[in-house]
Structure formats: structure tokens, C-alpha cells
Amino acid sequence: MTNIDEYLSWLAQQPRQIIITTHHNADADAIGSSIALLRYLQKKGHNALVILPNELPNYLKWIAKQEEYLFFSPETEELCNDYFQKSELIFCVDFSTYSRLNQLENYLKNSPSKVFLIDHHLFPNVKHHFSHWNPDAPASAELIYEFIENLGDILLIDKSIAEGIYAGLLTDTASFKHATTPKTHEIVAKFITLGLDTSTIHEKIYANNTLNKLRFTGFALQHKLNLVEDLKLAYFDISLQNIHDFDINWGDTEGLVDYALSLEGVDIGVVMIEKEDHTKFSFRSANHVVVDVLARQFFNGGGHAHAAGGKLYMNLENAKKYFLEKMKETETIHCISTHKN
Numbered sequence: 001m002t003n004i005d006e007y008l009s010w011l012a013q014q015p016r017q018i019i020i021t022t023h024h025n026a027d028a029d030a031i032g033s034s035i036a037l038l039r040y041l042q043k044k045g046h047n048a049l050v051i052l053p054n055e056l057p058n059y060l061k062w063i064a065k066q067e068e069y070l071f072f073s074p075e076t077e078e079l080c081n082d083y084f085q086k087s088e089l090i091f092c093v094d095f096s097t098y099s100r101l102n103q104l105e106n107y108l109k110n111s112p113s114k115v116f117l118i119d120h121h122l123f124p125n126v127k128h129h130f131s132h133w134n135p136d137a138p139a140s141a142e143l144i145y146e147f148i149e150n151l152g153d154i155l156l157i158d159k160s161i162a163e164g165i166y167a168g169l170l171t172d173t174a175s176f177k178h179a180t181t182p183k184t185h186e187i188v189a190k191f192i193t194l195g196l197d198t199s200t201i202h203e204k205i206y207a208n209n210t211l212n213k214l215r216f217t218g219f220a221l222q223h224k225l226n227l228v229e230d231l232k233l234a235y236f237d238i239s240l241q242n243i244h245d246f247d248i249n250w251g252d253t254e255g256l257v258d259y260a261l262s263l264e265g266v267d268i269g270v271v272m273i274e275k276e277d278h279t280k281f282s283f284r285s286a287n288h289v290v291v292d293v294l295a296r297q298f299f300n301g302g303g304h305a306h307a308a309g310g311k312l313y314m315n316l317e318n319a320k321k322y323f324l325e326k327m328k329e330t331e332t333i334h335c336i337s338t339h340k341n
């Protein structure tokens with residue numbers, strides 16, 4: 001099986017054992033795309049399951065039914081490995097680097113299965129047999145739509161499939177603020193015709209703050225936001241203690257980076273969050289500034305031109321020192337864009 005046509009006839013011959021996997025700390029694009037693909041594959045008669053490196057945050061649990069996914073934990077370790085060994089086809093959705101799979105990385109590498117990559121992140125290093133990859137796509141969800149469309153199955157997209165795709169489009173474009181294509185809006189128009197309730201989905205994703213999260217956000221804005229005017233940079237430095245004090249979950253820090261970038265005159269927004277054994281970085285940029293290069297070169301990460309992430313195996317204090325040094329040194333290189341705006 002070497003080309004896509006052979007693959008397609010192979011796929012059509014009988015129900016296949018398929019798993020879909022995505023990156024750890026799944027966001028709405030990761031889980032929405034995966035669940036949409038799952039429901040499509042099930043409609044085609046396949047046995048499919050989504051396997052995640054870790055559990056979903058509460059605000060995304062509505063996207064997936066419990067029986068549609070499994071997440072890695074000490075209790076499910078063996079079961080997960082079993083699925084990776086026995087599956088005939090693995091879809092890797094919304095990630096391109098092995099490290100984003102956490103413990104599932106080795107399961108994927110050791111699996112005898114064919115691998116199909118569907119993604120929009122830069123510089124894929126995941127070994128695959130087939131792919132539908134486009135770094136200009138606003139969300140993996142748009143690629144899932146195209147994948148189904150290319151197979152001539154557009155009529156199989158019902159409300160339950162549209163829901164997942166819409167969740168990915170909505171969030172990866174920051175509510176259709178950037179990176180949208182005419183196609184993105186055409187897809188949404190079709191979904192509305194199908195009866196998709198877009199405002200309810202918006203509400204489920206964005207109107208679910210806990211009091212702790214809002215209080216934490218207030219605290220972070222008041223005490224943890226730093227502006228480095230000459231570098232057009234604003235960053236939050238959040239310690240492990242801060243997270244404990246407000247008793248918040250990892251998903252609750254997601255929106256902070258946008259506040260940093262929203263400051264007038266700022267081209268790079270950064271959030272660093274201290275974890276048990278490392279410090280995690282989120283980068284967002286505006287205008288001509290490309291953060292993917294920065295994240296890849298100095299922060300063991302990567303992503304998109306204007307949104308990237310990384311991590312350093314240091315505590316917050318050392319990570320911050322390193323970060324500020326690198327930002328000063330790279331003032332000139334991170335402003336060189338290879339991308340159109």
C-alpha cells in the first residue's frame with residue numbers, strides 16, 4: 001500500500017481497527033477534530049476510538065461521549081498499548097512532533113500500524129505513510145472537513161460531526177478573528193444550514209469560568225504581568241505556588257497570553273507557568289513577529305508562526321532569566337518573518 005488510492009480501496013474493503021490520537025492537554029481543535037473524524041469513520045462502519053495522552057479539561061468534556069475516548073493513565077496503560085499494537089490505522093491529528101504525545105510516543109513509534117497525519121503545525125517529524133497536512137489551514141478541523149470532502153462523503157457530515165469541526169474552527173481562529181479563509185466561513189455557513197447551534201457552542205467553550213479562574217486572572221493581571229517596552233514584549237510569570245493558591249486547573253491559564261498580546265505596542269505575549277519539574281511557555285505574536293522559530297530554537301517547542309509553545313527543565317526563576325537573555329539576544333532574529341501575514 002503505497003499511494004492514497006490503494007489506501008482508499010484498502011480502507012473500503014472491510015471494517016478496520018482504527019485509532020485517532022492527538023496532543024497532550026488537548027484543546028478544542030485537537031478533541032473536536034478527533035471526535036469529528038471518529039464519528040465519520042464509525043458512520044463508514046469502522047471500529048474507531050480516540051486515545052488521548054491525558055484527560056480532557058472539564059470545559060471540553062461535552063465534545064466527546066465517554067465511550068468515544070480513552071486517556072492514558074496508570075490504569076489504562078496496558079489497554080492503550082494494546083490498541084496501538086492491534087490497530088490497522090492510526091490517525092495523528094493536530095500535532096506533528098512525537099514529544100506532544102507524552103507516554104503515547106513510544107506506543108506510536110512501536111506500532112506496526114499505518115499512520116495518517118492530519119495537521120497544520122509547522123515542521124512535522126512524526127513518521128507517517130499518508131498525510132493531509134497544510135500549515136496555512138486555520139485549524140486541523142478544516143483539514144478534517146477537507147479529508148471527508150475529498151473522499152466524496154460530504155453528505156455524511158451531520159450535526160454531531162459538525163459540532164466537533166466547528167469547535168476547532170472557532171477556537172483556533174480566536175472566534176474567527178485571524179487565519180480564516182473563505183472556505184472557513186463557507187464551512188460554517190453549511191453547518192448553520194444543518195442546524196448547528198453556534199451560539200450554544202460558543203457559550204459552552206467561553207462562558208464556563210469558575211470563580212477561582214476569574215480571581216486568579218485578576219491576580220495575574222495585577223501582580224504577574226510584566227512589560228518590557230523596548231522589546232515590545234509582555235509576559236506573565238506564574239509560579240507553582242500561585243497555581244496552588246488559587247486551586248485552578250491547567251486549562252484555566254489558557255486565556256492569559258492573549259491579555260499580554262493585547263497591550264498596546266506589544267508584538268509578543270508570553271506566559272510562563274512553573275510545573276513540578278519544568279517551566280512551560282506559551283508564545284503569541286502579532287504583525288511580522290514569528291514565534292515558532294523562537295520556540296523551536298531555544299525552548300524545546302514549536303507551533304505556528306503566531307502561536308507556539310515550549311518548555312524548559314528549570315524552575316521559574318531560572319527559566320525567566322534564560323528567557324529574558326534569549327529575548328534580548330534574539331531581538332533581531334525573531335523579527336524576521338518567512339510567512340505572509
Ligand SMILES: [Mn+2]
Nearest residue numbers: 029094140172
Ligand atoms: Mn490546531
